[in-house]
Amino acid sequence: MDNSLETFVPLQFKRKKGQWLADSGTSAHDVLIIEAVARAQYWHSLLDSGAFKGVVEIARAEGLMPTTVGRLLRLxxxxxxxxxHLMKGSQPRQLTLRWLMRNDIPALWPEQRQMLEQFK
Incomplete structure (x- = not known):
């Protein structure tokens, strides 16, 4: 029996200002952020299951620098x-993956919400 979960999100992709966005009709999704969050959650599950011992092992398997994996794992x-909000495409337009990678993300959820308020 396969215990994996799959989610289908019907989206059409368009390019805007050099960035791929997924358009669901009412909002635009930042594909890069969604992909990065999904990857981070997957890696986190691999660490939790013991499939990988740490960031360095994941980085080696993915062909990435450990710092990149560590920054992505914060997501x-x-x-x-x-x-x-990211999945709905209702995140602030100024919020980018580049910003998320270069800035600290607070561990506490209320502080994360406060961090996002700066974009409004």
């Missing part, structure tokens, strides 16, 4: 409502 700790 796995985003508050569920923030992830929901």
């Amino acid at each position: 796995a700790r985003l508050a569920p409502d923030i992830v929901e």
